[in-house]
Amino acid sequence: PSRSFRQVPQSPAVYSDETVPLAPETQEVFDDLLDYCDSIETEVLFVLSPHSVTEENVGRLNEAVKIARERGYTVLNFNTKEMIEKVGINWETDFFNSNHVNILGAEKYTAYLANYIVEHYNVTDHRGDPDYASWDKAYENYLDFTEEKRKQMEE
Numbered sequence: 001p002s003r004s005f006r007q008v009p010q011s012p013a014v015y016s017d018e019t020v021p022l023a024p025e026t027q028e029v030f031d032d033l034l035d036y037c038d039s040i041e042t043e044v045l046f047v048l049s050p051h052s053v054t055e056e057n058v059g060r061l062n063e064a065v066k067i068a069r070e071r072g073y074t075v076l077n078f079n080t081k082e083m084i085e086k087v088g089i090n091w092e093t094d095f096f097n098s099n100h101v102n103i104l105g106a107e108k109y110t111a112y113l114a115n116y117i118v119e120h121y122n123v124t125d126h127r128g129d130p131d132y133a134s135w136d137k138a139y140e141n142y143l144d145f146t147e148e149k150r151k152q153m154e155e
Contacts, residue, residue: 004103005149006096013053015081019066020059030064034071043074043121050078050089050109052098076116078109087112093153103146104153 037044094105126132
């Protein structure tokens with residue numbers, strides 16, 4: 001079966017405010033990305049998707065979040081205890097490996113992220129718009145395809 005329908009319990013993320021400097025090469029690439037973001041005329045949202053952050057990685061992730069925020073960018077870090085609780089992520093049921101949510105986790109995460117974007121950015125809802133009918137049909141197909149598998153996972 002697809003990995004999206006597997007449930008592999010994960011260790012909860014390590015929550016910490018500790019920061020650890022990025023490797024020089026990583027810092028250089030990140031600075032280049034932020035410089036590029038500074039040069040474009042659009043809002044940029046950085047998102048860290050939920051995953052089982054380890055003791056080894058939490059400090060570097062926190063450093064990257066800190067740097068992006070200091071440069072004036074919004075960062076949604078789904079790897080804080082507060083965000084995991086807001087989204088309703090369950091470490092026992094919502095992942096197929098330590099770095100990827102399964103369909104259950106993806107639906108929770110996507111719903112939260114979509115609502116955030118709608119509340120904070122100027123986006124148009126095209127559901128029901130005839131010009132976007134193929135999207136509505138694709139979503140219906142997705143629901144049909146996943147219905148039985150989702151029920152099995154939730155049992």
